[in-house]
Amino acid sequence: MIHAENLSVSYDDVDALADVDLDVDEGEFVTVVGPSGCGKTTLLRTIGGLQEPTTGTVTVDGDPPEVAQSAARLGFVFQDHTLLPWKSAVENVTFLRRMAGKDPDPAGARDLLTTTGLDGFEDARPSELSGGMKQRVAIARAVHLGADVLLMDEPFGELDEITRDEMGVEILRLWRKNRKTVVFVTHSVPEAVFLGDRCLVVAADGDADPAANGSPGRIVAEFDIDLSRPRDESVFGSETFGAQVARVRGALHGDT
Template sequence: MIELEGVTVEFDDVTAIADVDLRIETGEFVTVVGPSGCGKTTLLRTIGGLQEPTGGRVHIRDRAPERAQTAGDVGFVFQRHTLFPWKSALENVTFLRSLAGREPNEADAQALLRSMGLEGFENARPDALSGGMKQRVAIARALHLGADVLLMDEPFGELDEITRDELGVEIRQLWRRERKTVVFVTHSVPEAVFLADRCLVMRGLPGRIDATFDVDLPEPRDEAVFGTRSFQEQVARVRRTLHESYD
């Protein structure tokens, strides 16, 4: 469980987020959507212990986020894949687990790569992989770490729309199997709705959570969901609220 109480983050004369209260249940998939500069990434970094709040507190399972991160219980996936160019896909997947002091499991790492559609590319280096394949390796790396919490900051932001949709389906399927606690930042309202159990709409500056939507879509979710009336209505509701917040 992740808890934020009155969290504020200030940079010099700028307040990035202010008085944020948030509770995310264990195993919940939460998306955060909002325009550029509203504090989405700052919120994510503060949850993960990469940014210290100037006010309030953050707990991950009753621990400070820095302790959870040091213990390898928080995994990150960023917009840029941050893979080591001299390591193979398999070596990139197992590296973080070694860094966290945990014994890598090559068989599990290979199974994760297969589940991400990368069978046969285990020994390929990043320069031989497409953008979508690199992000699949980065996601497999975060999962292999064994972290209970996954923080994802626009991981599909540099990918084409078709690849984004494919990866969204894969992420949702992996989440159903692994039941990690996921916080996923995106600019895309359809992506936010498709992935989420709960979608948070942020506004700023300073950044605040303006609205929360429980998402009700059939499971398992696949590309067919995009054409359903329920999906389109929920996207429209979130988008309307997002625009109303900035009128």
């Protein structure tokens, strides 16, 4: 589904990513974790066709990202919900489909909002919604687009811990129902472990040193997440979950 080979990205004098090889299978949920400035967002933007690679290649289902993007096969969810303030929740959800020339399906949009816990708020404006509610609308909008791939960049970054946990459960419920291919960037190791089939650790150099200055980001470790599905909040207290989190944290901090 997603294939990157020998991918490097540079901005002026800054090398953001180097020598990235990546494969994401159809229907897989892959999380990407790493310190600030290590290139996680650059990787996501390059997969999504928002950033040109300096060297190497990226394809989405065999096509260049810009082709997949123009065909509305890529959906984005960012930390900033980017909702249109003058539109209701359901109108925001259908907006991207309208822009892509697809049938907006308001009934389907309302069903999605109900699935994400917004029953009764379908006609509310963004100013009437909490931060978590706005992100639910943004996620429903991306799913409603009908894209094959969802690229999610710290979508819960501004939410409190309890709401983040709730949103994680909502995301997994939607994913089970729609089985999209997901690449999810986060700073939170527990979140990365809870959500993913597989977790990639990105760091600023080959030794996984988050303090490295000016080094390009690389994938320095990769973990299959050994937790059964479906998952809910009960997973957080399990010994297996704690062990998985410890493994990822160890790689993130360069432990051997």
